Amino acid sequence: MLLDKNAIQETHYEVLNVKEDASYEEIRASYRNAVLSLHPDKLLKTSETSSSSNQTNGERFLKVQKAWEVLSNSSSRLLYDNELRSSRRDVLAAEVAEDVSLQDMIAEDAGDALELFYQCRCGDYFSVDSLELQKMGYSLLKEGNRLSILSIDTLSGSVILPCGSCSLKARLVISIVDN
Numbered sequence: 001m002l003l004d005k006n007a008i009q010e011t012h013y014e015v016l017n018v019k020e021d022a023s024y025e026e027i028r029a030s031y032r033n034a035v036l037s038l039h040p041d042k043l044l045k046t047s048e049t050s051s052s053s054n055q056t057n058g059e060r061f062l063k064v065q066k067a068w069e070v071l072s073n074s075s076s077r078l079l080y081d082n083e084l085r086s087s088r089r090d091v092l093a094a095e096v097a098e099d100v101s102l103q104d105m106i107a108e109d110a111g112d113a114l115e116l117f118y119q120c121r122c123g124d125y126f127s128v129d130s131l132e133l134q135k136m137g138y139s140l141l142k143e144g145n146r147l148s149i150l151s152i153d154t155l156s157g158s159v160i161l162p163c164g165s166c167s168l169k170a171r172l173v174i175s176i177v178d179n
Contacts, residue, residue: 011084012067020081024072031068038064096160097121097168102147105172114140116147116172124165128172133159138174149174 013020016030038061070076097120105116114130130140136159138149159172 010063012070012080015063015067016071020084024074027068027071031064031072034064035061035068095169096171099158099171099173100126101173101175102149105147107142107147114142116140118161118170118172120163120166120168120170122163122166122168124163126161126163126170126172128159128161 011020013022016027016034018026018030022030038057040058040061070080100118102116105118108115108117110129112131115127116129117125117127119125133140133149141148157174159174161170161172163169
């Protein structure tokens with residue numbers, strides 16, 4: 001199922017203008033500021049605003065109320081966070097053209113880094129280098145023609161690689177070798 005990026009709704013965190021790892025106090029402060037500026041009673045006192053902007057502010061006020069309702073309760077916030085992560089994985093999975101392994105990649109020595117390439121359907125390449133992987137906690141090793149990844153504190157995972165020319169993406173599936 002492909003989702004239109006425009007169809008993705010604003011998250012409750014975006015509504016309250018806080019980060020997803022915000023504390024309860026940060027969420028509460030942002031909620032209070034939003035409610036004070038958007039409350040319908042306050043907006044009625046401002047005669048300069050048009051009825052269409054009052055309606056937009058009223059809708060915004062309701063969104064702020066809903067966001068607070070969900071994020072102020074730890075159990076509903078946990079459920080919401082899980083649903084948010086799941087929906088993001090679904091969208092990401094829909095955008096990935098194919099999964100590739102380390103052994104599918106072509107490796108080239110670029111001096112200070114090792115470049116990995118995989119050819120896209122369009123003829124260009126998906127690529128990542130060992131320095132980028134190192135920032136993510138993965139150490140790339142090349143022994144002859146064999147590539148492997150070592151990691152002490154990072155688990156197996158994946159990295160999404162965009163094509164250099166088209167909109168396709170490939171998922172580099174990373175399997176950790178025990179050291």
